[in-house]
Amino acid sequence: MIETALIIETVVKAVVVLSVVAAMGAFATFIERKVLAFMQRRLGPMHVGPYGLLQLAADGIKLFTKEDIIPQNTIKPIFIIAPVVAAASAFVAVAAVPYFPEFTVFGYTVHPIISDINVGLLFVMGAASVGMYGPLLAGLSSANKWSLIGGARAVIQLLSFEVVSGLSILGPVMMMGTLSLIDMNDYQIGGVSHWLIWKQPLAFVLFAIAGFAETNRTPFDLIEFEAEVVSGYATEYSGMRWGLFFIGEYANMITISVLVSIIFLGGYNDLWFIPGALAMLLKVSLWIFLFLWVRAAWPHIRPDQLMWFCWKVLMPLSLINVLITGIVLV
Amino acid sequence: MFEIIAFYTFSILVIGMFGIVVFSENVLYAMSALAGGMILISGFYFLLGADFLGVVQIIVYTGAVMALYAFGMMFFDSARDIKENIKFKKIIYTLSILSAIFVIFILMAPIYSTRVEALYPTIHGVGNVQMIGLILFTKYLIPFEVAAIMLLAAMIAGIVLVKVKIEETPSNIEVARGEK
Amino acid sequence: MSSQVFLASSIIVVLVIAIPILFLATGKLGPKNKKQKEKNISYESGVTKSIGNSNNPFSVKFYLVALLFVLFDVEIIFMFPWAVDVRELGWFGIVEMFTFMALLLAGLIYVYKAKALTWQ
Numbered sequence: 087m088i089e090t091a092l093i094i095e096t097v098v099k100a101v102v103v104l105s106v107v108a109a110m111g112a113f114a115t116f117i118e119r120k121v122l123a124f125m126q127r128r129l130g131p132m133h134v135g136p137y138g139l140l141q142l143a144a145d146g147i148k149l150f151t152k153e154d155i156i157p158q159n160t161i162k163p164i165f166i167i168a169p170v171v172a173a174a175s176a177f178v179a180v181a182a183v184p185y186f187p188e189f190t191v192f193g194y195t196v197h198p199i200i201s202d203i204n205v206g207l208l209f210v211m212g213a214a215s216v217g218m219y220g221p222l223l224a225g226l227s228s229a230n231k232w233s234l235i236g237g238a239r240a241v242i243q244l245l246s247f248e249v250v251s252g253l254s255i256l257g258p259v260m261m262m263g264t265l266s267l268i269d270m271n272d273y274q275i276g277g278v279s280h281w282l283i284w285k286q287p288l289a290f291v292l293f294a295i296a297g298f299a300e301t302n303r304t305p306f307d308l309i310e311f312e313a314e315v316v317s318g319y320a321t322e323y324s325g326m327r328w329g330l331f332f333i334g335e336y337a338n339m340i341t342i343s344v345l346v347s348i349i350f351l352g353g354y355n356d357l358w359f360i361p362g363a364l365a366m367l368l369k370v371s372l373w374i375f376l377f378l379w380v381r382a383a384w385p386h387i388r389p390d391q392l393m394w395f396c397w398k399v400l401m402p403l404s405l406i407n408v409l410i411t412g413i414v415l416v
Numbered sequence: 417m418f419e420i421i422a423f424y425t426f427s428i429l430v431i432g433m434f435g436i437v438v439f440s441e442n443v444l445y446a447m448s449a450l451a452g453g454m455i456l457i458s459g460f461y462f463l464l465g466a467d468f469l470g471v472v473q474i475i476v477y478t479g480a481v482m483a484l485y486a487f488g489m490m491f492f493d494s495a496r497d498i499k500e501n502i503k504f505k506k507i508i509y510t511l512s513i514l515s516a517i518f519v520i521f522i523l524m525a526p527i528y529s530t531r532v533e534a535l536y537p538t539i540h541g542v543g544n545v546q547m548i549g550l551i552l553f554t555k556y557l558i559p560f561e562v563a564a565i566m567l568l569a570a571m572i573a574g575i576v577l578v579k580v581k582i583e584e585t586p587s588n589i590e591v592a593r594g595e596k
Numbered sequence: 597m598s599s600q601v602f603l604a605s606s607i608i609v610v611l612v613i614a615i616p617i618l619f620l621a622t623g624k625l626g627p628k629n630k631k632q633k634e635k636n637i638s639y640e641s642g643v644t645k646s647i648g649n650s651n652n653p654f655s656v657k658f659y660l661v662a663l664l665f666v667l668f669d670v671e672i673i674f675m676f677p678w679a680v681d682v683r684e685l686g687w688f689g690i691v692e693m694f695t696f697m698a699l700l701l702a703g704l705i706y707v708y709k710a711k712a713l714t715w716q
Contacts, residue, residue: 476670
């Protein structure tokens with residue numbers, strides 16, 4: 087029974103990947119607090135466990151045992167669905183992303199990707215665009231002014247930058263002639279000089295900026311900027327429902343880091359003496375660190391600057407990138 | 417076996433979703449169900465092996481329904497129920513039932529005459545994105561360019577539709593000064 | 597292979613729905629909901645009575661951006677099959693795609709001119 091084996095394999099992989107990504111996301115929150123603290127000459131969480139490591143568990147217990155509040159006037163079913171949409175789409179995107187080179191356990195070859203479809207890149211983009219419904223539905227159903235403004239901001243920001251990320255990714259796709267993330271990885275198998283970042287520097291920068299905006303990290307964190315819109319679309323959420331938004335956001339961060347590593351930075355191919363899996367882990371950690379570094383170093387920008395930046399600077403630039411790539415290739 | 421179970425689950429879900437779209441009086445329920453239904457339709461494409469079209473279905477329709485949400489937010493309170501004011505009930509029901517029957521006949525016709533066959537069946541090993549690219553730029557070139565003109569027209573129409581509103585919207589500074 | 601992707605997706609969706617339900621059950625361990633009316637009203641920076649309508653109609657700009665997104669998204673989707681085949685299609689494909697893009701660029705310039713993307 088091949089089909090049963092396939093189903094069991096898929097279930098196991100899904101559970102493993104889901105728990106690993108969720109755990110990494112939770113750990114990233116701890117790292118974020120520590121890194122930010124060190125950059126501001128503080129110590130960060132120190133009291134719970136060694137170097138505050140158990141802070142994670144404490145936060146988890148707090149989230150899980152919190153009272154479940156659904157404020158009045160909310161549209162209840164939508165209010166409940168919204169965080170689930172945000173988290174589910176973030177994790178579904180993970181399904182088409184390869185993490186490590188394939189390896190063998192007990193004579194059984196494991197492909198560390200849940201499902202290898204030949205349009206992997208577009209599948210991730212599609213899942214990300216479904217993820218936009220999370221903030222939108224939360225904003226509309228909360229019956230709160232801050233939530234509504236936050237939701238509207240989330241929608242226009244994510245929509246605008248989805249255009250930029252789609253256009254900027256076209257250049258690499260033209261060079262490699264495939265939409266499968268595994269093929270993209272194999273294209274750069276020849277070492278550092280074969281990395282696509284050298285051939286598509288503009289696309290790399292544009293995609294990185296769009297990645298920051300789509301995970302609403304600091305220079306573009308208008309969606310949840312406390313001083314302006316309290317907590318944005320998540321204002322009325324608390325406890326586990328808020329936790330779902332949070333986990334979804336960090337899962338998105340990890341997915342974006344993995345995507346950048348695979349498309350532009352050589353993926354999980356061996357790097358000098360470092361084995362592929364470790365190289366991948368290093369690249370992803372580097373990206374997560376970059377996210378935090380930018381958060382510590384940059385102020386955030388105004389909404390009108392954001393729209394101007396997206397539609398009048400990044401959009402034309404990414405179109406020019408596509409034009410140049412096309413002319414050079416043919 | 418797996419395909420059959422998946423097909424029927426998806427069919428029931430999609431029909432249920434669109435049922436909510438038609439019968440719900442709340443705008444927010446209707447639009448959310450529309451979005452859900454559109455995304456679930458992509459399941460059929462994945463079942464048929466048309467990965468690219470499945471993903472296109474997700475990406476394009478999430479954006480389209482999002483525009484619908486924004487349109488709704490612009491005009492009315494999304495939380496309030498909408499009372500439909502239908503004047504000629506009998507005519508509307510007859511017309512809709514008739515058109516539904518016609519659609520069924522149109523879809524059934526090829527099944528009864530000649531069995532439906534794919535003009536360009538999916539080839540294993542060759543991704544269907546490559547195939548779509550080649551066919552789009554050889555056989556369906558003119559429809560492709562017409563699509564561009566259509567998109568341009570849609571863009572202009574969308575802006576003309578709300579042009580008055582753009583000019584009316586006062587800037588924040590003017591509001592703060594009390595000029596408007 | 598492609599049916600695997602939605603098998604995987606459905607498993608993940610089921611898990612993502614099931615786990616929070618589990619966690620909501622753990623929420624019962626914590627403090628009980630005392631059904632205080634003040635606690636459940638919408639948050640408006642400390643005002644104990646919400647002011648005005650929370651779902652006011654919104655600026656037209658949001659709709660415009662969403663509309664533009666749909667159009668550009670369709671354009672990008674059309675460009676992906678071309679991008680994959682760009683070598684086989686050669687100059688012919690390039691010319692065709694540039695005409696396609698030029699038409700949409702004309703649209704973008706019109707949008708700039710109509711000040712639809714000018715935010716105060």
